Amino acid sequence: MSDRMKIFLLLAPALGIITVLFLGGLAIGLMRSFNYMPVIGLTEPNFNAYVSLFSSREFYLSFALTFHIAFTSTVISAVIAVAAALLLRRSFAGRGVINFLFQLNLTVPHLVGAIGILYLFSQSGSFARLAHEFGMISRPSEFPALVFDPYAIGIILQYVWKEIPFIGVIVLAQMQALGQDYESVARSLGASKWQSFRHVLLPLIFPGVLSASVIVFAFTFGAYEIPALLGQNYPAALPVLAYRQYTDVDLAARPEAMAMAIVIAILAGVMIWAYTRLTRRRIRS
Amino acid sequence: MDRDTATIRSIRFLSGALLIFWLVVPLVPLGIWSFARGWRFPDLLPQEWTLQAWAYAFSDVSGVLQSLWLTIWVALAATALSILVGVPAGRALGLYKFRGKEIVELLILAPVIVPGIAVVLGIHTIFITLGLTNSVWGVILVHLIPTLPYMTLVMAGIFANYDPAYELQARSLGASPLKTFWLVTLPAILPGVIVGALFAFLVSWSQYILTLIIGGGRVVTLPLLLFNFATSGRNDITGAIAMIYILPGIVILILTARQLSGQSGAVGGFGRV
Numbered sequence: 001m002s003d004r005m006k007i008f009l010l011l012a013p014a015l016g017i018i019t020v021l022f023l024g025g026l027a028i029g030l031m032r033s034f035n036y037m038p039v040i041g042l043t044e045p046n047f048n049a050y051v052s053l054f055s056s057r058e059f060y061l062s063f064a065l066t067f068h069i070a071f072t073s074t075v076i077s078a079v080i081a082v083a084a085a086l087l088l089r090r091s092f093a094g095r096g097v098i099n100f101l102f103q104l105n106l107t108v109p110h111l112v113g114a115i116g117i118l119y120l121f122s123q124s125g126s127f128a129r130l131a132h133e134f135g136m137i138s139r140p141s142e143f144p145a146l147v148f149d150p151y152a153i154g155i156i157l158q159y160v161w162k163e164i165p166f167i168g169v170i171v172l173a174q175m176q177a178l179g180q181d182y183e184s185v186a187r188s189l190g191a192s193k194w195q196s197f198r199h200v201l202l203p204l205i206f207p208g209v210l211s212a213s214v215i216v217f218a219f220t221f222g223a224y225e226i227p228a229l230l231g232q233n234y235p236a237a238l239p240v241l242a243y244r245q246y247t248d249v250d251l252a253a254r255p256e257a258m259a260m261a262i263v264i265a266i267l268a269g270v271m272i273w274a275y276t277r278l279t280r281r282r283i284r285s
Numbered sequence: 286m287d288r289d290t291a292t293i294r295s296i297r298f299l300s301g302a303l304l305i306f307w308l309v310v311p312l313v314p315l316g317i318w319s320f321a322r323g324w325r326f327p328d329l330l331p332q333e334w335t336l337q338a339w340a341y342a343f344s345d346v347s348g349v350l351q352s353l354w355l356t357i358w359v360a361l362a363a364t365a366l367s368i369l370v371g372v373p374a375g376r377a378l379g380l381y382k383f384r385g386k387e388i389v390e391l392l393i394l395a396p397v398i399v400p401g402i403a404v405v406l407g408i409h410t411i412f413i414t415l416g417l418t419n420s421v422w423g424v425i426l427v428h429l430i431p432t433l434p435y436m437t438l439v440m441a442g443i444f445a446n447y448d449p450a451y452e453l454q455a456r457s458l459g460a461s462p463l464k465t466f467w468l469v470t471l472p473a474i475l476p477g478v479i480v481g482a483l484f485a486f487l488v489s490w491s492q493y494i495l496t497l498i499i500g501g502g503r504v505v506t507l508p509l510l511l512f513n514f515a516t517s518g519r520n521d522i523t524g525a526i527a528m529i530y531i532l533p534g535i536v537i538l539i540l541t542a543r544q545l546s547g548q549s550g551a552v553g554g555f556g557r558v
Contacts, residue, residue, distance in 0.1 A: 003381060003383075004383070006377075006381075007377045007381050007383050009373075010373040010374060010376055010377035011373070011374050011377045011378075011389060013369075013370040013373065013374070014370045014371060014373070014374035014393070014433060014437055015374070015389065015392065017370060017429055017433060018392055018393065018396060018430075018433065018434065019392075020411075021404075021408060021426065021427065021429065021430050022392075022395065022396045022399075022404055022430055023392075024407070024408070024411055025404035025405065025406075025407035025408035025411065025430075026399075026403070026404050026407060027407065028407035028408070028410045028411055029403070029404065029406050029407030029410075030407070032406075032407065032410060037410075039414065080304075083300075084304055087297060087300065087301050087304070088301075090297075098301070098305060099542075100538075100539075100542060101305050101308065101309060102304075102305065102308060103538060103542070104308065104309065104535070104538065105308055105309075105312075106538065107487055107531070107534025107535060107537055107538045108312070108531050108534055108535075109490070109491035109493075109508060109530065109531070109534070110491070111491070111493060111508050111511060111512060112312075112315070112511070112527045112530060112531055113311055115315060115511070115515045115523060115527060116310075116311030116312055116313075116314060116315050116527075117311055118515070119311075119314035119315065119318065119520065120310065120311055120314055124325075124326040125314070126313075126314050126329075128326065128327075129326060129327045129328065129329050130329065132326070132327035133327065133329055140326050158311075161307065161308065161311055164304075164308065165308065214398070215397075215398060218398045218399070218400060219400065221400065222399075222400020222401070222402055222403060223400065223494075224401075224402055224493060224494040224497075225493040225494065225508070225512060228512075229512065229515060229516070239400065239402040239494070242402055242406070243402065243494070243497075243498075246406055246498075257406060258406055258407070261402060261403045261404070261406045261407070262403070264400055264402060264403040265399055265403035265404070268398055268399040268400060268403060269399075271398055272391070272394065272395055272398050272399070275394070275398060276391065276394070
């Protein structure tokens with residue numbers, strides 16, 4: 001058997017499944033967002049869903065909120081993750097236990113973290129009780145609203161909780177592979193600790209941090225269950241809004257839901273473009 | 286000088302302690318709630334401790350056990366299918382250079398990054414015509430979107446460091462293709478397959494929106510049940526289900542902690558857990 005035939009046969013099942021499910025799902029979503037579905041008698045495509053989406057205030061508010069959630073969570077997680085990796089690459093007593101605790105929530109699903117954040121930060125949650133214990137508040141309603149709040153603080157707290165170890169483990173592996181030789185050279189040439197971090201280590205790990213951040217951004221932009229649990233009702237995060245429209249009793253709302261799904265897909269497409277550029281450049285250098 | 290390093294050391298210690306505290310603390314109230322009876326504001330700890338929530342969770346009426354078996358079955362089936370399809374694909378990507386390889390890699394990477402909600406509404410339409418909505422098989426199939434690319438990428442990494450010359454030697458010594466696979470290929474790739482499979486299992490285990498839409502609310506896996514209890518205000522039962530739900534992940538983490546500290550591609554899968 002020729003190599004070409006072998007490669008084709010090895011790849012065919014995987015590519016078949018991804019083409020039908022993934023590309024098929026996207027294509028049908030795109031068609032339905034144009035209200036075009038010949039099988040059920042919709043033969044005249046139109047832009048109505050996009051027109052009503054882009055003239056709706058709720059959509060813009062929702063998009064802005066979702067972007068805020070994804071951007072803020074990603075930046076805070078990445079910064080803390082780099083700091084955490086700097087701490088954890090040192091050798092110290094009990095390193096094994098600390099490393100385990102650092103990785104503990106990698107395998108804990110986001111939904112569990114979201115419920116934990118809810119029980120910690122809600123107005124009758126653990127931190128409100130502590131505030132009461134110290135006489136800072138007398139009633140739950142006096143505790144600041146950190147979940148179901150307009151700034152999505154609870155959602156961001158959850159993502160930061162979950163993504164610090166994710167980015168951190170990737171950065172830590174990178175730092176260990178690089179070793180400390182480059183920094184030692186910089187230090188012996190008179191660079192301060194900060195200078196050797198800023199001008200030697202950071203440029204070396206930056207592409208890795210960015211590519212992990214791209215995955216986090218796309219995830220936090222498109223996740224449903226966390227904003228559904230911790231978010232306010234209006235405006236809701238884009239995936240929550242899309243789900244609501246899709247399950248609306250009024251079937252006419254479905255093309256709009258599909259259009260929102262396409263908006264999320266386009267944003268993820270931009271992220272993939274950024275990811276492949278970053279990882280390729282890293283391989284080349 | 287000495288005092289300076291002492292200050293830096295204590296700052297380092299404190300920030301490390303704060304970090305670990307923050308990473309563990311959201312799990313604490315869940316654990317406490319599962320043993321609490323009527324834990325009201327402003328009590329810092331429950332007045333009364335009880336096993337009622339656990340007894341309820343393991344009783345037949347709660348549906349937790351049915352959900353647990355269903356979730357295990359869905360995750361096992363999705364993982365098995367991912368191994369079957371992902372190992373050959375990973376071999377092609379890891380061992381060969383060919384025209385269009387970049388496009389194939391892109392196609393396999395895309396489902397890892399594109400959020401489920403962006404594709405699942407379209408898939409729902411396809412599955413309606415195929416009669417796969419509201420069914421366990423429909424849910425298993427849709428879970429392949431995150432698990433299969435992940436398995437394929439892990440196996441591509443394993444095969445990139447694999448030498449197929451051993452297979453040729455076995456063949457030239459008279460071993461059949463099946464025997465060669467069983468005695469030469471499989472032992473070499475098995476550690477990679479196991480790690481990939483454990484994480485594929487976890488990726489399926491944590492899916493929410495794919496199950497909700499394709500299962501149509503009829504295929505109630507543990508995360509769906511957990512969400513329902515969390516929004517109905519039964520904090521004690523929610524806590525017990527959450528503890529059951531995170532258990533496999535923690536066991537898998539203990540089993541694979543060594544692989545994670547290295548530069549394993551396996552870590553990337555956690556973006557979807």
